[in-house]
Amino acid sequence: MLFNQLLLNGIIAGSIYALIAIGFTVIYRTVKFFNLAHGIVYTAGAYFAYTLTISLHLNIILSFFLSIFFAALLGIAIDRCVYYPLRRKSASNMIFLLASFGVFIFLQNLIQLIYGAQILTIRTGPVKEGHHFLGAVITDIQILILVVSSLLLVILWMFIKKSKLGKAMRAVSDDPIAASVVGINPERIIMTSFAIGSALAGAAGILISYETNIEPTMGFSAILKGIIASIIGGIGSIPGAVLGAFFLGLAENLGIWKISAGWKDAIAFAILIIFLLIRPWGFLGVRTEKKSL
């Protein structure tokens, strides 16, 4: 029975990781660097939801969509203020990575300055008992997380595969120069990918804020899980990111069956390092020359 509960927890964690990992991957595909600032967009999503729902007493559905919108705007703003100047200088990946980490540190502490370091909660009213399901307990909010995240995944998949903009994004991802030759503006595509990726991260942050407490430091572990999921799934592959996210969520939660919960992050990184050493292209990635790693 404990096994079923951990399995369920793993799937719920996996669906949150999947949203973050896919947002990260959408951005990675067009800009090709590890955008750590993605994690702070996740945190910001949760705090936007808190501000709109608790401080401004907005309707919860309205504040959900508004928060996603603000998260997307934040992603675009970070791109324009920080990454755009770096792109014009054609900076190296490592410089992008460190700059994105700088953004992360700055915004995390800004949030801490505004809201304080203590945990906040959006939940109003009493905690309801969950539904019993195959010996495991699942709450209404957890069902909501599963439904909304699968819905978002399907919408994103349709968008990338079917829409014209989605096809343009794939074109820029494969070959930015060839894409600009056929009249696709790469800057516009990059902006679109930041908007979509950040909206997904924001959605993940908002969903988790309904489920647990929020705090300014929550984004750090989240983005690391997102990156790890993307790498073990095969960097740049959207189905890979989903697969990696569920694998990671399950491995972490089943791992704590035997060892204590404090080791979750360490388990995630141990998995990453094993993958980097023996299968750096991940589950579904394209096998590349070792030198290009």
Added chain:
Amino acid sequence: MEYILHILVIAGIYIILTLSLNLIVGYTGLPALGHAAFSCIGAYASSLLALNAGLSPWIGLLTGACAAALAGIAIGYPAVRLKGDYLALATFGLGVIVYSIAKNWVSLTRGPMGLPGIPGFSVFGFQFSGIWSYLLLVLVFVAITIFIISRIVNSPFGRVLLSIREDEIASESLGKDTTKYKLLVFIIGAFFAGIAGSLYSHYITFIDPSSFTLMESITILLMVIFGGMGRISGSIVGAIILVVFPELLRFLGMPSSIAAPMRQMIYGLLLVFLMIKRPQGIMGLYRFK
């Protein structure tokens, strides 16, 4: 006065950390993001020996440095096989793993409760109690570190490191076993970081895992980049400025609940600014490729 001397002791410890990281990052071009892990191991090994086995802090210092060097092998072994972003991420991860061990292996490290009452250094029965004597002790170690690291980087060994940084394939084609060199650099860097961790623990007399977080690693990296990659004088300047400058916030009368996030915000902003305007730092000779 006491306070200024305290800041100088802390600055001295950071100089050792920054120099040892500069050897890895600035001279060899390996973007390692988990340097606090090594000082964590040095600090815990040294303190645990002093507290549980009653050994002299001097033995602890040496054991701590050697333990950190061993961790350098363990961390460097997977890390040097990776490149660029992936190396950064792997060292990041190893930093998280070491932090988790310090936090969760409660029976050994007492976890988040930390280790109080770590004894200070003594020489021939003379206890280093005053802050002046500690400053002297730290300065001696800073001098030793500067001497050894400048000898390393100006030696034939150091020239191989620079060649790995500039063009790894070219140095491989000259018959240099670059993996071995990179691993050695990790070991040396870890050794000095272990010394710094041990000095810190015996000076503050209390350690807990929160002194060795990833933010700490990033702060050390920021000192390296800010001062200048691949420059010894740069590391000294970078460490001193970034230790002293945030302390000025206290003089503006900010309560620590505001000063602490303010300081980190400045660090974050500085990192972004440096990456956009001057990725090699104020007097650096290298930028990340």
